[in-house]
Amino acid sequence: MDLGFRGEVVDFYHRYRRGYPRAVIDALVEAFELTGDDIVIDLGCGTGQLALPIAERVRAVVGVDPEPDMLLRARQAAGERGMTNLSWMLGADTDIPALGALLGDRTVGAVTIGQALHWMNHDELFRALAPLARSGGGVAVVANGTPLWLQDTAWSRALRGCLEQWLGFEVGHACGTDEASRRRYRDSLTGAGFAVSEIGVDYGDELDLDQIVGGVYSALPVDRLPAPDRRPLFAEKIRHALERHRPFTEHVRVAMLIGRVGDEAVR
DSSP: OOOSOOTHHHHHHHHHSOOOOHHHHHHHHHHHTOOTTOEEEEETOTTSTTHHHHHTTSSEEEEEESOHHHHHHHHHHHHHTTOOSEEEEEOOGGGHHHHHHHHOTTOEEEEEEESOGGGSOHHHHHHHHGGGEEEEEEEEEEEESOOGGGSSSHHHHHHHHHHHHHHSSOOOOOTTOSHHHHHHHHHHHHHTTOEEEEEEEEEEEEEOHHHHHHHHHHTSOGGGSOOGGGHHHHHHHHHHHHGGGOSEEEEEEEEEEEEEOOGGGGO
16 A cells, blocks of 8 residues: 655654654553553554554554555664564554454554544454454554644644645545544444543644644655755745744644453453
């Protein structure tokens, strides 16, 4: 599967994509009662924004992504931190049955999916994941805030207008962070046999123009990136559109759907 997130996009993704506050990792550890004996799968792991901090709390993490360049950068990031308990698998949601055959049933403490579920067939995926989770374990669908161009602020609306003018089409896709998508995911988890709850972590941040431009680049497939010689113009258009709306304050809500497997499901 080629989603176009390769080459230069990987570096933008690694540098500018939001990380996860410690409170998010704490919430996931508490929700699934994760310990140093657990295995976690991070599906759609990107360059490791979620996989790496979780790996500090469990025995091992398997990061799965369909983009080889993403995995290479994630592996490099783990190496830079001296972390040796992460493995990286080239694959997609459709490869979960093969991973399950390798690990075995009831062996996984949690499967995390951070801002990637909109690329997947969630109904089939949740059914495939249910046999993997140990009692009390399960699936976490993590929405790490709203895309930069869809927030309810003046600077975000200005950014959206600028992007639509540059790209020539509307940029309304919420990447699975909207309420309708979250309801579908919740219903699908319930249908697959998980007991579902929701957890939220809120925080604020203030961005600069470089972070906003880089964040936009991190969300574009490589064939949509402005050519290198046009990037100064692109950045200048964004600066001109947003300048009067300073400060660029972002109110981020990390919304987690927690699907847990009970004792009765593993008998």
